[in-house]
Amino acid sequence: MAARSSQTEKKPNFFVQLKSLFTFTKDVFGWLPWALGGILLAGIWVGILIGFLLPPLELWSIVLWGFTGLLFGILAALMTMTRLSTKAMYQKIEGRPGAVGHVLSTSLGRSWQAGDTPVGVNPKTQEAVYRAVGRGGVVIVGEGAHGRLTRLVNEERAKVTRVASGVPVTVLYVGHGEKDVAISDLAKTVKKLPRAINRATQAAVIKRIDSVSQSLASLPIPKGIDPMRARAPRPR
Structure with missing residues (x-):
């Protein structure tokens, strides 16, 4: 029964997804309906104009070209909405914890692996460090202020250098400073890194880093000590 119920679950169809994308983008760009409507009308008028200019000047030719213009207008409207939805996504997640992880895990393509x-x-400030491994080597991305991320970035870089000697390690910081990378340019910046390793080396590096990370995460904690409640002894 469970197998049948899982098979009967249907994914949202194209029009439902299109409606969701339109609503999501319109929340940021309120002028979106007017822009899409203008693109459709422009496509129709261009098609009709071509029908008038190209012989033979017949009603069926004008209607056919007008319909062709409508199809091209729909295609242009979909492309425009897709690009605007990407910009809307970046505007909504910018400055929020986890924005870097979302971009790295969804926008780098198959040549990179990131979670x-x-x-x-840093549990106090919610600043975080993320890692991606791909053809350009290892990329460490800091999300937050540089000063408070120094220790986390250095620890991660030392761990990667220890298990993946010779593999280039690039450190990026997401923000609006002179040396920072905007969240909207993060994926492009990572993809532009020159190719440094092949697929076999990439797989080996990922395996080594994961094994080290798992071993560190599974280190035993002495019984009777809660690291979240540990305090310095009071002077007597």
């Missing part, structure tokens, strides 16, 4: 979970977190 939306940070590899290092």
Whole structure:
């Protein structure tokens, strides 16, 4: 029964997804309906104009070209909405914890492997460090202020350098400073890194880093000590 119920679950169809994308983008760009309507009308008028200019000047030719213009207008409207939805996504997630992880895990393509979970977190400030491994080597991305991320970034870089000697390690910081990378340019910046390793080396590096991360995460904690409640002894 469970197998049948899972098979009967249907994904949202194209029009439902299109409506969701339109609503999501319109929340940021309120002028979106007017822009899409203008693009459709422009496509129709261009098609009709071509029908008038190209012989033979017949009603069926004008209607056919007008319909062709409508199809091109729909295609242009969809392309415009897709690009605007990407910009809207960046505007909505910018400055929020986890924005870097979302971009790395969804926008780098198959040549890179990254997760939306940070590899290092400052629990007090919610600043985090993320890691991606790909053809350009290892990329460490800091999300937050540089000063408070120094220790986390250095620890992650030392760990990667220890297990993946010779593989280039690039450190990026997301923000609006002179040396920072905007969240909207993060994926492009990572993809532009020159190719440094092949697929076999990439797989080996990922395996080594994951094994080290798992071993560190599974280190035993002495019984009777709660690291979240540990305090310095009071003077007597």
